Each structure stands twice: as C-alpha cells, then as structure tokens.
Amino acid sequence: MTYWTRTSLWRLLALLCAFVLIAAACSSGDDDDDAAIQTNEPAATTAPEPEPEANATPATAEPAPQEVDEEPPVEMDFSSGPADDSLEPVRIGLLNQENDVIGSFPEFRLGVEGAVAYLNAENGGINGHPIEIVSCVQNGVEKAQECAQELASSDLVSLMNGVNIWTFAFDFYATMGDTPIIGGLPLFASDYNQPNARYFNGGSISIYAAMARFAAEELGAKKVAVLVNSNPAADAAVADGLAPIFEQFGIEFVNINVPLPLTDAIPAMSEVPDDADLVMLLAAQNEWIPVIRAASQLGIEPERMFYSGTCAAADVYAEVGDLIVGSWMARGGFVNEDPWAPQEVKDLLAQFEANIEVYAPEAPDAVFTSLGWATLNDLHDLYEEIGFENLANPANIFAAMDDGQSRGRVGSYGWSCIYEDAGLVSLCSGDNLFVEIADSDGNSLPPVNDGAYVNGLSLLEG
C-alpha cells in the first residue's frame, strides 16, 4: 500500500467517523429541533381534528358564540370558540431546558404548546386575544443566559420558567428585569423569594415540608433517615422545607447522600440508623427500585419507608411487587387512575387528559407535560380575570396573585400566594396528598388523613 493510499484511507476513515458521530447524535427520535427564540404564532387557533373518542369539551359549558348576520355586537363572548387572530396577541415567554445530558424536559414545552392550541381554539385565547408563546430552549449556562436576555427584550406579558437547572448559575431574576416570571417549576432557593416571580406550585420545598409534617403528625416519627442526592436544588429544599419542620416537632434526622443515578442502594441504606422510625427517600421513581430492594435485603420494613412519589408510575409497583405494600407516599394530588377519587374530580381529569391527547399528541404521558398544560391553563384563567388591557402592567398581575384567594383548576390542585411571611413570596402552593400503598398493582392507593391535603409551607410561617 502506497503512502498516498494509506493517508487517503485514514482520511476517509476519519470522515466516516465524523459522519457516524453526527448521525448518531442527531438520531434522537424524541428530541425536537432547538431554536434560540421560537415564536408559536397565534395561527394555532385552528383546532386540530379531534379524534372521535376524545372528549375535547371545554371545562366551562359556555354557549357557543352567536353567529353575526349584519351588525357585529359591541362585545364578543370569547369564553368559548376560537380566539380572534386580528386582535393583538398575548405574548408569553417560555424558558425551558432541553437536549442537555444533565436533564432534558421537552414535555413541559409540549404541554404548554398543546394548551395554547387548545385555549386559542376552544377558549377564545385571553379575552379573545390569541396567546402567542415565545420560547427559548437552553442546555447550559451560556445558552440560558443568552435566552434570558433575549426573552427579557421580547416585549412579553410574562415569562414561564419551565424546568431549568442552569438559571441559578447567573442572575436570572435580575436579567428578566421588568418582565414578571409567572409559572413554571421553582427548583432552587433563589426561586423561592423573588419580588418579580410567582409560581403556581411550591416545588420540592412544598413537598418536603408537607412530608415532614405528615411524618410528625400522622406517622409520629421521632427519628428519621433522609435519603437525598446532595445538589443545590435538593439541599435548599431540605434545608428550608424539611429541616425547620422536623426541628419544630423535635424530630431527630440524619441526611444520607445518595448518588444519582442510583444502581446499588445497599451502601446508602446501610447507613440508616437502626433506631430510625422512618426512612424518607426524596428522589424520583428511578431510585425507588434499588432502594426498595435494599430495604428488603436489610430488613427495613415497608411500613418504615416513605417516598416522595410525584413521579411514581405503575411499572415501579410491577417491578417490586409486594415489597412496597405498606409504605407511604406523597402523591401531590389525585391522578386519573385513582378509583377512589371524587367523581367530579375524575370527570375533570378525564377531560384534562383527553384535551392533552388531542392538542398535544406528541407529548409523553409525563408529570411535566401535565405541569406545562396546567400552568398555561392557570395563566389563562388568571389573565382573563385581570383583563387583557391590564396585563401590560406587571403590578396588576402581582396584585391579583397576592390577594389571598385560592384559584386553580383540578390539574394544578389550587394555588394561593400567601407565603410571604415565610420568606416564600414566589411560591403559591404547599398542599400535598398522601397515600398508603395498599397493593402492588398501583391502583389501590387510598389517601390517608381522610383525603385531606397536608400543607407544610403554612408551618414555615412560624
């Protein structure tokens, strides 16, 4: 083989290598294309063709808009029917994290976009004005900062802080300046108390605080082992949500760091003190299975196990079988499969699910899809109440949100921004529902505490 042939061969191989790498990296079936700033034009007011079995009826049984023959009415009723594309759109921003190895959450955006399509097609946008989503997806600190700057200059009514890990590496809230941040997922301590931010949910701190209260009041725990991955978001939620309530109740607790992803939980579970009444796992469902198995191997009874289960799914029960029966779980709220949920809640949830199927067909059946959908619906209801003409002034939005009233649809479990005294002005929900796992098929999870929600944030007010 001549030198030239050899060199060419290697160059060809390098090109082939580069091609395969690019092809492999681009071959994701579930990732959507990125865009620095993507505008979801209000053309989405045309409803997708609903499937015959889907129930896409709007939540409110408002009469359909009357047909206009000659003279248009002075005021149109936009509470149902499509939005008027000729009117000025309500521009709502969305910052979301996608295509990042640390975490990718396209389902939040898909839920939001589906809800926009639904609201523009069937609920008349906001007071007849079509909703326009201006989205920017990020996958690192640099991109997140760039997105924030772009969105802050995009003339938005408000911004949704979707699921974003990298926003805490720079001054996100100062960057957004006069643009209010309404809705999304509060992850870090810096998200809890910002004058220009309000979240319809309470994030991890609200779940952990409610879990601590439930452990103290309902389970009577005196010593608790807390298995949690040490990261800024979880550390803040433990320090600000769990620890103060345990201290209030005089509960001794030990933190045990669990690595993520967790494959072998035996080392972590071996650190659980023998005299701990309760073992709390503050992690998503992926970590449940090794922990449940380790607990069984180490002789820790299911009754002493307490899971934060907002991401729980039936496949976990199928995997671990009876090993989980008797354990406790924070559920967040009712879900569609719950046979014991009140009928009106089940009906609304069914409608909610059907609408997602019709308007967000690409969205996976995931918690963040529902969060995106519910957030946009909450925004819609709030902004309709405030009125389109008043949305230009962020003070009107904050005044409405801080008035102490409870609002929210079934999917969002209700919200009220009443935690300013606890230093949590940005958080608007602290309620959680708790269940005892009764059998391993995942269908029998009757709520404890008579089905009442438990609020931990209320205790943080001191």
Place this chain on the structure above:
Amino acid sequence: MRDVVPFMVIVIVLFFRGHRLPTRGTLTGGRQAFAPEPRNIPQATVVLCSLGLAAIFLFDRALRLSLYQSMTATIIVLSIVVLTGYLGQVSLAQAVFAGLAGFILGKLGAETGIPFPLTPLLAAIGAMALGVIVAIPALRVRGIQLAVVTMALGVAVGTLIFSNKFFIGDTGAIPIESPDLFGIDLASNIGADFNRWEYGVMLLLVTSLCSLLVVNLRRSNTGRRILAVRANEAAAAASGVDVAQTKLVAFAISSFLAGMGGAMLAYLRGQLSGDSFSVFVSLSLVAFAYLGGIGLVSGALLAGAIAPGGLVVGLMDAGFGGENLDTYANLFGGIGLIVTAIFNTDGIAGKTARTLQARRARRELQQPQPVPERTMEAAT
C-alpha cells in the same frame, strides 16, 4: 444505540490507528506540544484589539455575549497553555481555580470595601494559592497521575467550597458586585442593558494583558526553563534548572490566569454557582485547548472562540437563522479532537504556526548565501 455508536467508532478507529506494543529494539519517543516563540507581537496585538473593539461596538447583544464568553474562556485556556503546553503537565482543576476566584470575588465584593481593580487581583491570587498547593504533589507525580490528583482536587473543592453555604449563601448562588472604576460602571448588565460595551472593553483589556503575560513568559528565561523541564526533567536539572521551583512558578502563573478568567466570568454572569466550574468543565476546556493548539497563545484565542457558547457558535447561530447549535458544540469539539489527535497533534493554531515556520525556513534556504571572504582568499 445512539450513545453506544460514537464510542464504538472511537474504539475501532483508535485500535487500528494505534501502534503495536513495542518489542526489544523498538525506538519510542513522545512528541511534545508545538510551542514556538511568538512573533509579530505588536502587530498581532494591535490587529486583534482593534477587531475586538470593533466587535464590541458593532455586534448585537447576543453576539456580544458570545464574544465575552469567548474572551473569558480564552483567559482560562491560557492557564492550560502555560501548564500543559509549556510545562507538559495535565491539570483537571483549572475550572476549579476559576470558580474559587469567582467565589472569592463575590465574598470580597459583598463583605469588604476593597475597590474594583484589587478585587479580581486578590481573587486570582487566592486561586494562585490553591494552585501552588496543587503543585506540591506535582513535584512528585506527573502525567495521568497528576490528572487524577487534580481531578480529585476538583471534586473535593466542589464539595467543600462550591456547595458550602458560607460561599454560596442560602440561594445556592453568590451575587457578584458590579465593578466600578473612576465612577464608570463596568457591569456587564444594568437593567435591560445587557452585555454592555464598558464591560467588554474592560474584558478585552484583561484578555490582552493575560495574553501578553503568557507571550512574554514564553520569551523569558522562565519560559525557557519551563520548556526545558517539559522536555526532560533530569536534563534540565543537570543544566542548572531548579525543577521544583520552575514547576511551582508555572502552576502559580497558570492558576492565577485561571482565577482571573473566573473573576471575569463572575462579572459577566452577575451571580455564580458551583455548577459552572465542575471537573467536566475543566475537561471540556482542555479538549478545546488541545483542538486550538495547546502550546500557543493563538491556540488559546482559537479555543476560546470555538468553546461552547463562544463566538463561533454565536456567529453560526446567527448565520443559521437562530438555530441553536450549542447542542452540537461539544459534539463538533469531540469530533475535532479525535481528528486532531490522529492527524494534527499540534492543533489548529499549532499546525498553522508550523506551516508558516517551515515556509520561512524554505525561503531563507532559497535566498543566495554570501560567500565568506576567507573562502575566496583560499581559492586564490
């Protein structure tokens, strides 16, 4: 499969590209990074600073951010040029030095009344102190072992400092006081005025000074001693070079530069968290430094330009009508690194410098040589 295919390809290519195990009589020798003495420094300084100034004033906000990120990355990569390019040691703690300086800057700004030019200097000196501590094991361990030691340091510091509430406060991220000089606010962002030119000019000045520091280091006796240690420690010692002192000096300069980069990054962000300075960030910086040309200042400039979030990605984003190419920056970097490691170990800038050097040598050879007088006399 998507995750497995690239690794399979890398393994297959490297297997066939690799050399056979040496047998008796096999001649082995490592190739050092190409680190020529810099040339045309005043001209390059004037041209690059002019281009930088023009970019600061002509670019839009998004491109300015990319430019500023490139400049901060360049300063940190300069630290890798000194340590890996000149001294031949691999450190995976450069981002940690940068982060430490950023956090010191935040604490100094918030809790002391020390004015602006001193705060980043003190922060960089703080990083330098840590760099000297890291240099102590480097006196005994080299190569891959040193990489492991510095990686361990990165993880340890990340745990002890970057998640310590004393540094990061209750919010998980420390706010950074805006720099202010003679009444001029040098903050990167004020309200909706993002990536301000005042900050850009200050950053350009700092980047230029850091680059000139490394250029002059290469031309100085200290630089020559560092290169001598890189080439052969025993031979350097035999020539009278104090190897330990030389290593300490190189580590100190390197960590100072990394710290200065961290301080500038802190000013750019306005708030800092530990996640920006993990060991993986260091790995990424080393990879881009290698791709740019690890033995040259121009290589650091190139590495900064092609780093994630940097100018090249920004310009490509703009050119592709807003498509987000950041996702692929590391991919392109990885592919570029493989290709560089196989075909061009000098990196982009190194290859260019080597080509130019060869061309100059050829030109000099082609010029007619004056005949020495003594030869003429002998002929007669």
